[in-house]
Amino acid sequence: MAMVEKARDDRASWRDAEPKHVAAQGGRGKAMARLIPVAVPAMLLVAALVLPAFMFTGDRRPDVPGLGPAAWPNVVLLLLGVFSSIWLAIEVWGLVKWRVSTSLSAPHDEDVYHYGKALVGIGLVIAFGWLLPYVGFAIACAGFLLIWCLYGGLRNPFVLVLVPTLGTIALLWMFMGLALMPLSRGVGIFDQFSVALLQLLGIY
Template identity: 30%
Template sequence: MAAPLAGVIVAIGLLFASRGLDTVSAPGQLGPSFWPRLVLAGLVIACLAKAVEARRARGRGAADAAPPAARARLATAIALVVLYVALAPLLGFPLTTALFIAGFLVLGGAGRPLMLAANSFAGTVALLYLFVKLVYLPLPKGGGPFETFTLALYRALRIF
C-alpha cells in the first residue's frame, strides 16, 4: 500500500510543478499544461484505487505470490550494468564491453576461461565490425590513453 500512496504524493508534486507552464498560454487556449495535468489527475485517481485494492487484499490476507529473488546475484547484475554504462565513455566501448561480457558470464555461471576469452574477444570484435564498420555508429572511444587504445584497435582490425 505504501507504493501507491508514494505514487499519489509524486503525482501531486508533479501537478504542483506544472504551475509554471501556464505562463505561455494565451487566454482562451488550453495551453501546454492542460494535457499533463489531465494525465497526472488520472494517475492520482489510479494510485488511490490501487491503494484501496491493496488494502482490501491485505484485509483478505492475500499472500505475495512473487517468488523470492536471489538478491546478491541481482544486486551484482545491476552493479555490473551500471559500471558498464558508467565506464564506457571513459574506457571506450571495446574495452568496457570485453570486461562486461567476461563479468556477466561469470555471474551467469559460464566461468570456463576459454569460453570467457572467446566470448569477450570474438564477441567484441564482431560487434565492432557490425556496428562501427558497417553501420558507422560512433560508439564511445574513451578518453586519454583509452581513446588511443581504441583507435589503435580500430586500425589493427582495419575498421578505419
C-alpha cells in the same frame, strides 16, 4: 470458459501459497512483501500530487492561447492520482482483512529466484552503461562480457578468453565498421587505445 476458471483457481492457489523467496527471507521478507503493494500506489499518488508543481523550470510564457502546455499532463496526473487512490484503498483493505496483496502477484514460473544474484546482475549492467562513455565501447564491452561470464558461472579459461575477445571484435565490426555508428571511444588514454584498436582491426 473452463480454462479461464482453471486459470483463476491456479492464480488463487498461487496467491494463497507463500512464495519460496518470501518464506526463505523470514519475517522481514514477509513484511517487505506486504509493504510493497501498499508503498507503490502510495508513491504514485504522491508523485501525481507533487509533480504538477515541478512541471516547468525557469521562464514560462504567461499567456498562451487555448488550453496551454500544462493541460494534458495535468489531466494524465489527475487520472493517475485517482487510480492510484483506488489501488491504495484496495490494497489497504486487503492488507487489513486478508493480510495479502489483492492486486499484485509475483510470477510463479521459477522455483528458485536468486534475488542477490539478480541485484548483482543489475549492478553489473548499470556499471557497464555508466563506464561506457569513459572507457569506450571496446574496453567496456570486453570487460563486461568477461565479468558477466564469470558472474554467470563460467570458469573455462578458453571460453573466458574467446567470448569477450571475439564478441567485442564482432560487435565493433558490425556497429562501427558496417553500421557506422559513432560508439564511444572513451576519454584520454582510453580514446587513444580505442583508435589504435580500431585501426588495427581495419575499421578506421
